[in-house]
Amino acid sequence: MKHDFVHESRPGRVVFAVGARTRLPEEIDHLGLNNLMVVCTPGQADLAAELTSPLGDKVAELYPHATMHVPVAVASKGIARSREIDADGCIAIGGGSAIGLAKAIAKDTGLPIIALPTTYAGSEMTTVWGLTNAGRKTTGRDPRVLPVTVVYDPQLTVTLPPALSVTSGMNALAHSAEALYAPDCSPITALIAAESARAIASALPRLVADPRDIDARSDALYGAWLAGSALGSTTMSLHHKLCHILGGTFDLPHAETHTAVLPHVLAVNLPAASTARTALETALGTTEPSVHLFHLAQDLGAEMSLKALGMPEDGLQTVIDQTIAAPYANPTPVAEADLHHLLGNALLGAAPTTRPGASQ
Ligand code: NAD
Numbered sequence: 300m301k302h303d304f305v306h307e308s309r310p311g312r313v314v315f316a317v318g319a320r321t322r323l324p325e326e327i328d329h330l331g332l333n334n335l336m337v338v339c340t341p342g343q344a345d346l347a348a349e350l351t352s353p354l355g356d357k358v359a360e361l362y363p364h365a366t367m368h369v370p371v372a373v374a375s376k377g378i379a380r381s382r383e384i385d386a387d388g389c390i391a392i393g394g395g396s397a398i399g400l401a402k403a404i405a406k407d408t409g410l411p412i413i414a415l416p417t418t419y420a421g422s423e424m425t426t427v428w429g430l431t432n433a434g435r436k437t438t439g440r441d442p443r444v445l446p447v448t449v450v451y452d453p454q455l456t457v458t459l460p461p462a463l464s465v466t467s468g469m470n471a472l473a474h475s476a477e478a479l480y481a482p483d484c485s486p487i488t489a490l491i492a493a494e495s496a497r498a499i500a501s502a503l504p505r506l507v508a509d510p511r512d513i514d515a516r517s518d519a520l521y522g523a524w525l526a527g528s529a530l531g532s533t534t535m536s537l538h539h540k541l542c543h544i545l546g547g548t549f550d551l552p553h554a555e556t557h558t559a560v561l562p563h564v565l566a567v568n569l570p571a572a573s574t575a576r577t578a579l580e581t582a583l584g585t586t587e588p589s590v591h592l593f594h595l596a597q598d599l600g601a602e603m604s605l606k607a608l609g610m611p612e613d614g615l616q617t618v619i620d621q622t623i624a625a626p627y628a629n630p631t632p633v634a635e636a637d638l639h640h641l642l643g644n645a646l647l648g649a650a651p652t653t654r655p656g657a658s659q
Contacts, residue, residue, distance in 0.1 A: 306485035309426065309531055312448045315524065317513055319452040320415060323390075324353050326448050330411065332388040334359045336381050338401045339392045340366065343417065346455075347392040350415060359384045365393065365400040367553060368431040368546055374403035381408055391446070394418030394467070395553060402428045402444035412446040417455045419467040419499070419519055420554065421474055421527025424449070429543070436547025445531070451524055453516040461507045464519070465599045466554035468503045471523040472496055472592065473538055473561045474530035475582075479575035480568060480630045481533035489578060492529040496582040498522030500595065507599045538564040540627045541642070544618050551608050558601045559608060559648065562593035563641040566651035571631030589651045604648025615642050 314322055327335070335358050339347040344363035351358050362380060366373055381389065381404050391401035391414045399422060401412045406428050414423040426445045429438045459467065475492040478484055484492070499522035505515035541560055545551050566589040569576040576588065585591035597603050606612060619638045640654035 302486065304485040305483065306487055307532065309424070309445060309528070310447075311424070311445055313451065313524065314448070315451040315521070317453050317517060319450050320350055320455060321353075323350060323413075323415070323450055326413060326450060327354060327357060327388075327390075330388065330413070330447065332411070332413075333357050334385060334387045335390050336384060336386040336388070336404070336410075337361045337390045337392065338365055338377065338404070339363050339397045340394075343393045343397065346417075347390075350392055351390060358390075359386055365397040367396045368436060368550070369396070369399040369403050369429055371430050371432040373400065374430055377404050378407045381410060386410055388413060390415070391423075392417065395420035395422040398422040398446070399429055401446075403430060405444045406441050409443050412444070413448045413450070414446040415450045415452065415455060416520075416523070418459060418463070418554070419456075419471040419523035419526070421471050421523050421530055424524065424527030425531035427531070431547050434548050434550075436543045438543060449524075451520055453513055453520045456516050456520055457511055457513070459510075461510050462600050463554065464506055464510065465503055465596060465601050466552075466558040468499045468519055468523070469558035469561060469592070469596050469601065470554040471519075471526035472499050473542075473557045474526040475499070475522075476561065476565060476575070476579060476588075477536045477538050478526075478529035478533040479578050480572035481536060482628050483533050484575075485532070488529050488532045489574075491525045491532075493578040493582045495522045495525035495529060496579060499526065500583050500592075503595065503599055534628045536629045537568065537622075537627060537633060540622060541618065544621045545605065545610065548617060548621070549610050549614060551605070551610060555602060555608050556605065558596050559603050559605050559645050562589045562596075562651040563645045565589035565592065566653060567633060567637055567641055567657075568630050570653075575630070593650050602648070603645075605642075605646045607648065610646060612646065615639070615646065618642060
């Protein structure tokens with residue numbers, strides 16, 4: 300086999316264990332931080348207060364104002380507040396929304412982020428930031444937004460409701476799947492992505508059967524860590540592009556949107572990405588990864604219709620126009636008719652199919 304690749308490892312310290320949350324004070328000491336801003340969503344304020352209480356007066360402020368897709372106004376207020384209190388670091392407790400706000404603050408201020416993830420979104424392993432303004436989501440990369448320390452404690456995910464656990468897990472699987480066919484996927488990233496897909500797909504049915512199954516939670520979070528690492532090392536393709544547009548334009552829920560879209564994008568892309576397809580077939584134990592993932596998510600209770608998630612039927616052309624307007628990486632060119640076909644299926648929650656007459 301002829302190898303030809305560039306691989307860049309991201310810096311960052313990862314502490315992973317059941318009960319790892321109790322190690323937060325020593326991690327903060329290790330970094331020498333003394334005046335911290337703690338960022339979370341309103342719903343996780345109590346948890347954030349409990350997890351950071353051992354830090355005592357090193358916590359300058361608990362800031363429970365994170366919301367999904369990081370609206371610019373929310374980011375601006377958070378940045379201003381971090382300056383007012385003269386924070387020297389930002390602890391993000393929660394899912395991608397909390398980590399997203401911490402990233403927006405770090406992008407402007409350079410504050411180091413310490414993340415305690417409670418979902419499988421994987422943002423904590425990437426240099427990608429996102430901001431939403433007037434229905435448009437903008438993303439970019441900046442090494443300053445990559446958390447310096449990530450404390451993964453599977454016990455923090457036990458309260459994640461089964462439905463959100465499934466869709467968040469599918470969000471992570473989307474990172475792994477798109478990393479496998481990314482133009483800059485290196486051999487090490489391919490190993491990480493395939494192992495991630497295996498771990499998540501095996502964990503999801505177990506944690507739905509028993510949301511307190513700590514081994515299943517551990518496997519899912521381990522897979523999410525790997526998925527985030529794979530996402531952080533590669534260029535995103537059609538799936539992430541579509542989900543950014545859908546989320547930003549119609550304010551659709553992030554993980555649920557990824558779940559409804561992923562099988563349809565894989566139905567289009569995998570025929571043109573044989574190495575990725577083989578890796579996913581092995582990881583998932585199937586010869587039809589796209590159909591398999593559709594039924595896995597649906598059988599575990601996920602909503603597979605974008606319409607049911609809040610997408611207006613007449614919004615399809617807006618998404619298609621925005622997708623075509625800015626170029627993106629993808630293993631195969633996707634015609635407007637392909638986008639109509641795959642988004643039409645996703646809108647209705649139908650199983651993925653190949654468009655009649657499609658070139659593949
Ligand atoms: P989220 O952070 O919005 O969390 C969803 C809801 O679940 C919130 O109300 C939250 O309070 C609650 N929640 C989180 N963890 C919980 C737990 N353990 N128990 C009970 N409730 C819990 O959702 P998300 O899917 O994690 O993140 C979505 C956001 O992250 C989007 O804005 C997306 O764009 C961003 N994201 C960014 C990247 C990146 O690399 N930049 C990667 C993935 C996602």
